Amino acid sequence: MIALTQAERMTTEQYIHHYTPTKIDGDFVGKHVVTVEQFARPDMEVLFQAAYTLRKRIHAGDRSVLDLCAGKVMATLFFEASTRTDMSFQAAMLRLGGEVIATSGGVQFSSVYKGENLPDTIRAVACYADAIVLRHPEVGSSYQAAYYLDQLAERLGHQSVVISGGDGVGEHPTQALLDLFTILDYKDSLDHLQVTMVGDLRYGRTVHSLSKLIAIYGATHISLNFVSPDALQMPTNVVKFLNESGIQVNQTSELNEVIGESDVIYWTRIQQERFANPADYDAIADHFIMTPSVLAGAKDEAILMHPLPRKHEMGTPADHDVLDNDARSVYFNQMENGMFVRMALLAKVLGVREI
């Protein structure tokens, strides 16, 4: 951590460079979770084994899971809406026997005292909660939150942790973790896989984080196919990170070049609100649509993933009905896995040693 010496407080985004979150390095307890770069492969293996075990225990109706986080409180602090991330974390904490607090009317309703900033809000919440799930539109917000929570911990004598639930166009680490868990759940290993990501790869946060996480996890003979319009290609720094990790990357704008060889097809949302340039949105809105006839070109043993929610990038509602009944579509399982991966993560950072 770099000491603050300037007269002005840094901008939220600057905290990415000035606050270095602690690596997990075999011990999750009391650590903030703000980036996939905190995780090494052994950490993921521990986490995924815990998620797998929790899934079995919950599906078996094992009530002793409720002892794991009894007495712990998680707060949700969502400055932008995300029904899935929000409810998934809520359910995760409650199924561990913990408790959840939130502002009754959502953050917007509560911000009558205009001008309160994130450092103050996050510390207020940390006076009441052991863990805070933060969703915020600004890149770097979870780093800033972590920085101020560490300062508060020195004063209060106990540490609350922040878990990022998405930082604007920045990172969404738990989404990447659940995505990788789901791939491993169906494919057992990343070795020799072709993973194809399709759509807006430029602004699509989930595919950035997932790509990085795959590189960190490591695999032999894996290749990533990035399919997008030219203007919406995967950022250079992500491609560079992958190349340096020895991952073969293939960039194209033609899905039919790769769909027939893909083991994992990861379709992405098109989030119009993230496009600075309307032309970029138009370039993708009517192309890169997954429909039953597109899926027909995929292998029988391929899996089709999507972070959901979906819109017309998966065709019409009638198309949805057909896709949803295809055995290759695993996006609802992926969504359920999100709850189990988040359960594992919450339990670990809140100090549960045995799951």
Added chain:
Amino acid sequence: MIALTQAERMTTEQYIHHYTPTKIDGDFVGKHVVTVEQFARPDMEVLFQAAYTLRKRIHAGDRSVLDLCAGKVMATLFFEASTRTDMSFQAAMLRLGGEVIATSGGVQFSSVYKGENLPDTIRAVACYADAIVLRHPEVGSSYQAAYYLDQLAERLGHQSVVISGGDGVGEHPTQALLDLFTILDYKDSLDHLQVTMVGDLRYGRTVHSLSKLIAIYGATHISLNFVSPDALQMPTNVVKFLNESGIQVNQTSELNEVIGESDVIYWTRIQQERFANPADYDAIADHFIMTPSVLAGAKDEAILMHPLPRKHEMGTPADHDVLDNDARSVYFNQMENGMFVRMALLAKVLGVREI
């Protein structure tokens, strides 16, 4: 269930005709609750006995009730507001030891990803929750939800249930169940009762469902008095259903013809937002007002019910104060009973065999 073969997905309302919810038929476990027509009299008797027992246990401070649904999660999904139904279900689940999740800022705040439809939202929530209470402005929404939840259950290997918390001008089955429970709580039997329903009987969802439920429950020498302006009479299909069930129906626009003989007086809300024709609203807004002087015409042993909230259909706030102190007014007890009936229903569908 009729297979979907058409290219277009059905409208929400069409699901009423294409999805047949399973009858309770002595076993509540894992069943959706979307219409009073799923219930036969023995099912109601089991449910009401459970509600009665739970009320006694809660009032006695019996903490073992908290074991009944420990480890289960209920989600509330309210696309329109209903403070009572919402809070009543929340309290019911929590008093059973279960947990509740909701979108932090309400559904409106969450719908930034415009265009997500109910089938996707309900399945997302079902990945996290064992039961979903759905309140939605469209008729047929809970049927559609049940249809898609059955599809999801095949994929995930476990069933989440939907409980209707009101479908637009359609049904509100748990309201009808708590209303009937309350009548039986005070009158022990429906036999030989005169039940008088007053107000907007055309759009008033609660009186439709309650009338049907009374018919299904069955009674000897019961008669229903329907008091409304001519334009707002009980729909023909409900009257027909009652006649076919052997219930005597008396329709009038003059309350004073029947109030003196009534054992149960069920006053209804006037929900201006449900009126397509403003003239219909005007026809009722200044008439059919329950006041202390109107109640003076009722029998000493009559009970006055109302689904609440109330507005000027119960006069001024000063009128409220007088009515509320009248021993015949049981609408607050009715409201409390709602929580106990919902506790019984949740426990039953979530697999509790002994209460």
Added chain:
Amino acid sequence: MIALTQAERMTTEQYIHHYTPTKIDGDFVGKHVVTVEQFARPDMEVLFQAAYTLRKRIHAGDRSVLDLCAGKVMATLFFEASTRTDMSFQAAMLRLGGEVIATSGGVQFSSVYKGENLPDTIRAVACYADAIVLRHPEVGSSYQAAYYLDQLAERLGHQSVVISGGDGVGEHPTQALLDLFTILDYKDSLDHLQVTMVGDLRYGRTVHSLSKLIAIYGATHISLNFVSPDALQMPTNVVKFLNESGIQVNQTSELNEVIGESDVIYWTRIQQERFANPADYDAIADHFIMTPSVLAGAKDEAILMHPLPRKHEMGTPADHDVLDNDARSVYFNQMENGMFVRMALLAKVLGVREI
């Protein structure tokens, strides 16, 4: 309690004169909490001892605290936003093992049935909850709520209590209790203290209640310094109350006259929305700013308190960073103490005899 005989229901504010909340007088069970005037010093001592014990137990990870309110339900009913009060009460109840219900989308979202008044809403919620935390913009609202809850209790046969979470410009008793707890936490006794309150003392609800509470608690050789612009002085009735209680009061508009002698410096929020006259706001907005250089004038062993949230009355964000690292700044501890004081209060009114 004065019987209602008038034809019109009283205004909310009139209930302050017509409803007398029961004194605690050694027994908290089943009592509403609407004003600091219900508390005598021995009641505060019992409450603070419980808060102190609960803080130790929670910090030690003692899970048996979860047994204290198991099976009890608290509802939050916030007609205006207050993130801290809301979350603090939620966390308090959940850490006691109780449960919390709220309207899913906040009160505004729920008020589609326009015209429902507080007496009806509060009684609806009381059908489901054992305790209700009410935040309402109108002075007297918690008195009115208490009045109607007493009426409901006669009908239902069991009592729900209301705890005020702030009545407009009226009272906010739990804020005053946590403030006094915090002073005693650092200073052990009020005797011989100089307590300095700074800012908008005319509309600042917290300083009114805290001043009264200090007077009720009693101390020898305590003096209160009230520092404000002339137009925003402490109301005469509060000063009179203090004088009659033998507390020395010193009113000034010059902070530097008193800061060097102060043991407790209580800085206040400037809530623009509470100012009827914009000139009053302008008179204070650019003065009475706490900054590091102002704090430099305080004693080493002084404590700086603030109810939070804060805005520019504590300078720039960079000023915040410096102030927050000053050992004298205890406002985050004060905020955390709020949760423990509310835990103690909830446990006591809900019938916990031993903590």
